[in-house]
Amino acid sequence: METLWYLTLLISGFYTPSSCLHQYHFITNKMNWTDAQSYCREKYTDLATVDDMEDLNRLITSVSIYEWYWIGLKKGDSMKWHWSLADRRFYREGETEFRNWDTATPQNGNCAFMSTSGLWSNASCDDQHHFICYDGKQGTNLTYVLIQENKTWIDAQSYCRQHHTDLVSVRNQTENTEIDQKISLRGLPVWIGLFLDSWIWSDQSDSSFRNWWPGYPTIYQGYNCTLVTSDPKQSYYYSKWRYQPCGSNFPFICHDQAVETPEKPQLKRQVVRMKMTPKDQHLNLSDPAVQDAILQEIRNKLKEQGLPADPKVTWKKQPDGKVFHKEKEEPPKTEEEETMMKRMMTKREL
Known part of the structure; x- marks a missing residue:
């Protein structure tokens, strides 16, 4: 059988590489981060959360006054691994937790790379490696793009977001094998999109989207709140984030709940x-x-x-x-059970 x-x-x-639209509100009054958070929670929903590059581009291009602005990202107490590509609809159930660490890893270092054996290790994000981009754009023939240039993890992330979609996420063993085959002929490790940090959003969103300045994040005691720059004259740092002591006074950006649109x-x-x-x-x-x-x-x-x-x-x-x-197999019916079933069917027909 x-x-x-x-x-x-x-x-x-x-x-689709987009989330629902956040409604952003720019407040020009300068406040410290905590007061700005209270203001946003009273008037709107919370300090701004940014889910992806489309969110960030809308936020930045709609600012009329070029300034540094508080957003809702603040350093927390516990470290957690995240994927650079933050849109959770890209991941099926359990795929954000897939890991393929080498023996005795992870240890020191907040950024992950894949070796030619397909196993992962972590290192300082300031180290330089080749890297793999993910390209989810329609019309492209390549999903995984190997970039044979040595860059820090942050610079590799910026390159992938500018030219493709993001640093690669590895969601399961099948994808891990495909990427390993992509790099095995080169014989060099590559950055992947996995990173470790303790930063959390004010509205408790689980978005892993980050867009730090080159060289960030590094450790500065007391620099626990995040600013974004909107000045296009600073082209290298335009739309990038840095952190600042939370007691400093800056204008800030609030947001309302994300809304559904016909496009999203x-x-x-x-x-x-x-x-x-x-x-x-x-x-x-x-x-x-x-x-x-x-x-x-x-x-x-x-x-x-x-x-x-x-x-x-x-x-x-x-x-x-x-x-x-x-499927459980039903035991064969006895002759008595077969006779009983026939009698029941006859009664129903009558």
Whole structure:
């Protein structure tokens, strides 16, 4: 008898490198960061949160007075690893937590690189390496772009955002293998988009978007609040961030809650329960690589049905942590049970 497996998929829409629009408000009165936060929370929602480059560009280009402005990013107490590409709709469930650290890592250093073995290590962000950009723009033939120039992590991030989409995120083992193959012939490690920091947004947003000046962030005791510059004359630093003691007085930017627009609809998730029969009965369906391969086949089928190019399909784990559940085989009915079933069917027909 064929073995049947039940699986549950989460189809969560399609990736576009943008989030919903924040409504920004520029306050020219100069206040310290804490007073600016209180003002924004009273009049609007909070000090400004920035989710991506599109948010940042809208914020900067709409400023009429060239100045340094407080935004809502402040140093916190606990360190956390983030991906440079901040849009969470780019990641399926659990993919922001994928890691492939080498033995005894991570140790010292706030930026991650991949070696030619496909394993990750961390180093000072001021070190210089080649790097991999991710390009999610339509019409491009390349997803992973190897840049064979030595740059610091921050400079590599700026390059990728200017010429492509961002430093590469590695979401699963399949992508890790693809990127490893991209760099293995060169024999040199490359920066990836993973970084470590303790900065948090005032509105408790989980956005990992950062746009620091070159050379930042470094450690300055008491420099715990973030400024953005809007002066186009400072072309090298235009729209970049630096930190300042929170007691300094500057104008600031508030925001209202992000709103849905026709161009940026909120994504909706749909749960689909399916039943499948693997051709190879010895296939290990608990293997993450096998699960990734099956998902890719499903995405390909969805594309063939005319869905957009990047459907977000992922597994929904059950309470026991498993994705697949083997169908229970019902024991054969006894002759007495078969007779009883026939009598019941006859009564229903009468």
